[in-house]
Amino acid sequence: MVDFSLSAEAESLRDLARKFARSEMAPHAAECDRGPRFPEEIYRKAHELGLMNLNVPSEYGGSGLGLFDQCVIVEELAYACGGMTTSIIANCLALEPILLGGSDEQKRRVLEPFCASYHLASFCLTEPGGGSDAGGLKTRARRDGDHYVLDGEKCFITNAPHASLYTVFATVDPAARHRGITAFVVPRSAEGVVPGKDEEKMGHRASSTSTVRFEHVQVPAADRLLADGEGFGLAMRTLDQTRTPIGALATGIAQAALDHAARYALKRETFGKPIAEHQAIQIKLANMAQAVHAARFLTWHAAWTIDRGGRGTLESSIAKCFASDAALHVADEAIQTFGGYGYMKEYPVEKLLRDAKLTQIYEGANEIQRTVIARELLRGYA
Amino acid sequence: MEIVVCVKPVPEAESRLRPDAAGTGFDPDGVKFVLAGYDESAVEQALLLRQAVAGSTVSVVALGPAARVDEVLRASIALGCDRATAVEAADLPLADPVATGRALAEAIAALGRHDLVLFGKQAGDDEEGLVGAATAEALGVPFVGHVIDLRPAEGGGRFTFRRSVERGEERWEAPLPLAVGLQQAWNDPRTATLPAILRSRKATIGRRAAAPAPASSGSSAPVRFALPPPRQGAKMIEFATPEEAARKLVRLLQEEAKVFP
Numbered sequence: 001m002v003d004f005s006l007s008a009e010a011e012s013l014r015d016l017a018r019k020f021a022r023s024e025m026a027p028h029a030a031e032c033d034r035g036p037r038f039p040e041e042i043y044r045k046a047h048e049l050g051l052m053n054l055n056v057p058s059e060y061g062g063s064g065l066g067l068f069d070q071c072v073i074v075e076e077l078a079y080a081c082g083g084m085t086t087s088i089i090a091n092c093l094a095l096e097p098i099l100l101g102g103s104d105e106q107k108r109r110v111l112e113p114f115c116a117s118y119h120l121a122s123f124c125l126t127e128p129g130g131g132s133d134a135g136g137l138k139t140r141a142r143r144d145g146d147h148y149v150l151d152g153e154k155c156f157i158t159n160a161p162h163a164s165l166y167t168v169f170a171t172v173d174p175a176a177r178h179r180g181i182t183a184f185v186v187p188r189s190a191e192g193v194v195p196g197k198d199e200e201k202m203g204h205r206a207s208s209t210s211t212v213r214f215e216h217v218q219v220p221a222a223d224r225l226l227a228d229g230e231g232f233g234l235a236m237r238t239l240d241q242t243r244t245p246i247g248a249l250a251t252g253i254a255q256a257a258l259d260h261a262a263r264y265a266l267k268r269e270t271f272g273k274p275i276a277e278h279q280a281i282q283i284k285l286a287n288m289a290q291a292v293h294a295a296r297f298l299t300w301h302a303a304w305t306i307d308r309g310g311r312g313t314l315e316s317s318i319a320k321c322f323a324s325d326a327a328l329h330v331a332d333e334a335i336q337t338f339g340g341y342g343y344m345k346e347y348p349v350e351k352l353l354r355d356a357k358l359t360q361i362y363e364g365a366n367e368i369q370r371t372v373i374a375r376e377l378l379r380g381y382a
Numbered sequence: 383m384e385i386v387v388c389v390k391p392v393p394e395a396e397s398r399l400r401p402d403a404a405g406t407g408f409d410p411d412g413v414k415f416v417l418a419g420y421d422e423s424a425v426e427q428a429l430l431l432r433q434a435v436a437g438s439t440v441s442v443v444a445l446g447p448a449a450r451v452d453e454v455l456r457a458s459i460a461l462g463c464d465r466a467t468a469v470e471a472a473d474l475p476l477a478d479p480v481a482t483g484r485a486l487a488e489a490i491a492a493l494g495r496h497d498l499v500l501f502g503k504q505a506g507d508d509e510e511g512l513v514g515a516a517t518a519e520a521l522g523v524p525f526v527g528h529v530i531d532l533r534p535a536e537g538g539g540r541f542t543f544r545r546s547v548e549r550g551e552e553r554w555e556a557p558l559p560l561a562v563g564l565q566q567a568w569n570d571p572r573t574a575t576l577p578a579i580l581r582s583r584k585a586t587i588g589r590r591a592a593a594p595a596p597a598s599s600g601s602s603a604p605v606r607f608a609l610p611p612p613r614q615g616a617k618m619i620e621f622a623t624p625e626e627a628a629r630k631l632v633r634l635l636q637e638e639a640k641v642f643p
Binding site: 009013015051064 | 416453456457460573574575576577578579580582583
């Protein structure tokens with residue numbers, strides 16, 4: 001029979017994440033958003049507690065969690081701060097290509113020292129000329145003896161200014177489009193790796209985002225993942241794994257917005273009674289609660305599907321797309337519930353709207369998710 | 383050195399408790415029981431002492447219904463305790479500190495040597511603060527409560543600790559064996575890491591049934607459990623002098639609150 005309850009193990013992981021989120025992250029969320037400030041001390045602590053490299057098997061020094069457990073943790077973290085959560089889980093995205101495509105030798109050589117102490121990694125796919133059109137990327141990789149030379153620029157790269165490791169997608173043959181794309185592991189210390197300045201962002205301001213330029217960077221052939229031309233498939237399989245936790249992140253933001261709105265509605269009085277007793281607000285809260293519930297269970301279902309060995313492309317796209325739309329909607333309604341106060345930076349809900357917005361855009365824009373959903377859907381009718 | 387820590391599963395701080403059908407306790411349905419407060423400090427103290435005294439081990443013991451005690455024992459193992467014993471007692475009169483102390487003492491004695499027995503100075507839920515002393519009495523070990531900063535004394539064999547008392551602080555030194563009730567949060571209890579939590583889920587928990595309490599042991603039992611009445615709005619007293627404030631307060635206490643005639 002289907003079971004919608006958390007296992008005792010998942011519950012204890014949730015408790016850890018909740019405790020960390022509420023005692024370490026939440027008290028600094030507003031200040032880091034305002035700054036903006038990249039709270040490295042919080043990320044270090046997340047690493048110490050094992051909340052950082054969640055998807056890396058324990059034999060390589062990670063936490064070795066399945067997708068479901070990752071989602072339970074990510075929702076709790078995002079409840080406290082979406083931006084910090086993005087920076088904490090960026091390692092999962094950056095390291096996933098190594099987990100999926102790396103040889104055992106590469107995994108040991110790269111992941112063990114990386115996970116043993118606090119390090120950040122960045123996933124470098126998107127370019128100034130195109131994010132969703134990943135097949136058309138321009139960064140070049142030219143083979144030269146026993147190494148490759150990388151030239152090009154990536155943009156919107158999470159944690160890039162602070163990362164010590166980059167997984168980079170570049171083309172060995174632009175004419176071959178996505179069949180030319182090849183993946184590499186590049187250390188920050190390699191000559192010619194130049195992260196740009198921090199972007200000024202609307203939300204997720206506790207996270208750090210910049211361009212990364214690769215200027216004639218020599219990468220040993222031993223640091224190529226899979227074969228030439230196999231990078232595009234690797235990137236897509238990576239995103240199949242990491243899309244679902246974005247649904248969890250959006251769910252955490254949405255739950256926070258609902259909690260703020262419900263508490264405020266019980267306290268704030270108009271026309272002689274708490275606004276929670278006005279039907280207009282009750283309907284709002286009821287709709288918000290439906291959206292949060294559905295977002296969580298779609299996310300859990302996608303994670304469960306993938307943990308059971310399913311491909312989960314359809315399920316994870318549905319979860320990510322629905323949950324991120326829900327987060328934006330619920331945050332918007334939370335502001336409306338607060339009225340004028342909700343629009344003020346002194347109150348916590350406007351930040352939730354700004355943070356929610358990004359979840360519709362990154363790790364596959366929702367337009368792309370809908371394309372994927374339609375493709376998967378129609379395949380069943382053709 | 384063999385250190386034993388006794389911990390109690392208590393309702394999570396945010397729990398909303400409701401009276402049970404009998405009206406003598408709270409309804410445990412839907413309540414999450416956790417390791418909390420004073421007990422966390424006791425576990426932390428045990429782990430610090432294990433570090434200070436080479437070759438020490440830390441055993442943790444909890445009494446209550448199996449599902450509840452397992453969670454706090456696993457939480458203690460995740461923090462670093464070496465072994466755990468569940469004293470399963472579905473029917474024991476849990477609110478009776480003497481019966482609880484006797485059952486814990488039996489379990490501790492069965493573990494073998496016990497040089498130091500640690501408790502939170504009181505439980506995080508009923509805050510009675512009696513079980514530590516009752517257990518120590520049943521074990522025949524001296525007990526000191528409200529303790530902070532327990533450490534091995536120089537020269538070995540004895541331990542020093544401090545107690546906060548009104549307007550000052552007592553410094554003690556005592557030999558083993560000893561039972562101690564520890565203050566909350568003075569030692570900044572550690573947080574278990576994710577890998578430690580995963581390992582703790584697979585740890586083996588020793589189990590024993592609590593000896594049935596003799597009928598005559600019922601030294602105390604709760605008569606009624608009820609929620610406090612809903613809080614009324616506070617009334618601010620405006621005043622120019624302390625005398626005026628006192629006069630107004632006494633009048634309100636007599637006429638409105640009717641606390642005394």
